[in-house]
Amino acid sequence: MIEGAIVAEELTYSYNGLLAVDHVSFSVAEGEILGFLGPNGAGKTTTVKMLTGQLRPKQGRAYLLGMDITQHAKKVQGQIGVCFEVTNLYEQMTAVENLKLFARLFGIRRFDAEVLLERVGLAGRGNDRVETYSKGMKQRLMVARAILNRPKVLFLDEPTVGLDPTSAEAIRNIILEERKRGATVFLTTHDMLDAEKLSDRVAFMNQGKIVALDTPHNLKQKYGRRALKAKVLSRDGELEDREVPMDTPETPRLVQELFSKEKVVTVHSEEATLEDIFIEITGRGLVE
């Protein structure tokens, strides 16, 4: 019996001999949101393609909802939803026509497109051709399409990239609602805030391998460096920065010295971001 909504075992894929995903293993529990982070070319999209049955792994296995995706691709695909990074809607069709087409392909008999469109903030625009939509509207329609079959596992690839704050927030809310409904969410993103706000756990992928996988809190505990940042007034009247590392045996003494020897103007504590931790682990940034 396979435990977990998504289980990857030694997943491997190469394009013309170039290793894109290198023996990746992980699992995602039912109802969990996993943030999948990594720079371009790290192997995130290839991993998603293998998990969703679009690519057959060269090695290893992927189980979704307890089923081997390579053997039961169509059965699995009937129970998942996928939202792609690049818009791939039928642009000459209306939003309602797009949703109804996919609902029928999923075998959904009673389907109210208007209710779903309202949920993603597109109420009243359902009968407009998709080609007249803005990028944010198209992205919201893509999310609507991904959830129309009430998927047990939802794959979202950069769902908020390049969106206005309202559209991005609408999509974040839908992700949380889907999790509340019981769906497992696999969220591929560059956006640290999205990953931190939404994910129960995050996986860092670099050069085809998962280099870290834990809750954001644990990763910060393990790899992050907290610090006290201060602005002090120098003798010639200029503002200068001072940084005191926290969580070290020297911290109390250094804090005391800062306040006794310097004229402190402002002071605040700073936590490591997921970006900082990624750089700490891999030596490279998430956005390159």
Place this chain on the structure above:
Amino acid sequence: MSPRRVAILLGKELVQGPKNFIFVWVIVGPVAISLALSLIFGTLVGEQPRLGIVAEAGSELVRKAREAATIAVRTFNSASALRQAVQSGVVDMGVVLPADFDTSIRKGDKITLTAFIWGESPARSRAILGVTLINLVREIAGQEPPLEVQSIALGEAVEIPWNERLLPLIVLMAVFLGGMFLPATSIISEKEKRTLTALRVTPTTLEEIFLAKGLVGIGLSLFSGVIILVLNQAFGAQPLLLVLVLALGAVMAAGLGLLLGAALKNITTLFAVWKSGGILLFGPAFIYMFPQIPQWIGRIFPTYYILQPVIEVSQQGAGWTGVATNIFILIGLDFLLIVSITLALKRSEQMALLA
């Protein structure tokens, strides 16, 4: 394979297809060419095939021929007058009936008839007149007629008229433009717009997607082929046989379209392939246009096996037995194509389909 999903996708193709400029191009193109040629050659409003008869002692054949709706009949007083009428194109065919014609055929005696044929008369007219003549004699004799017809061509031109030479090219264009281009452009467009990827992560299989697009191609191809034959009055005496040949041709066209759609990444490449590979499709039509080229060369091309039965049935009045071999070869070619598509889909990951 789910027929329900194929029907859903087919519905989408039929609704979305006409919005594609290719759809208009493939329908309008051959029809426009056909109409233009009909106007040039004056065959837009087709005349009935004209039969001239000399029956000095009278014959029931004359009465029955006049009653036949498919031909026009003129009688002549002498064989020389008939010969002159055929030579000048007043009638397409002329026959001289011996004095004891009706009695002899009823008795079952063997009779040899001489038929004068106008050299410029369309093959279709010759075929209709020949078939009608035999049928009428059979009616009078009440049995299979012991009749032998000797043909003598008269007039200046004794070769195939140009409108008939061009017909195979127009038929192939009609069958292949729609049947091949529509599935190919539809698949390539879905790849370019990545909607194919969206479909692939639903329960829908590639086979279902391809079948729906192939069916649209077959339907359009068959429709265009039939329209062209109707416009050119080339349906002859075996319309169902022609429809069968066109349907098998439509399967070939749609199959090629699906293979091209699976293999090619963009529309520009498709047009490049069309320009460079078009000769493989239209080769037999060009060879037929010029009778001085050895006609056996046409057999090298797969489309020959669509074209030849169409020519034989529509222009030469052939029946099933005359075209059966070519039709079986055509069925074999279609089968090979379907097997190739199935293999291509199974190997889809290695093809441009997922690029």
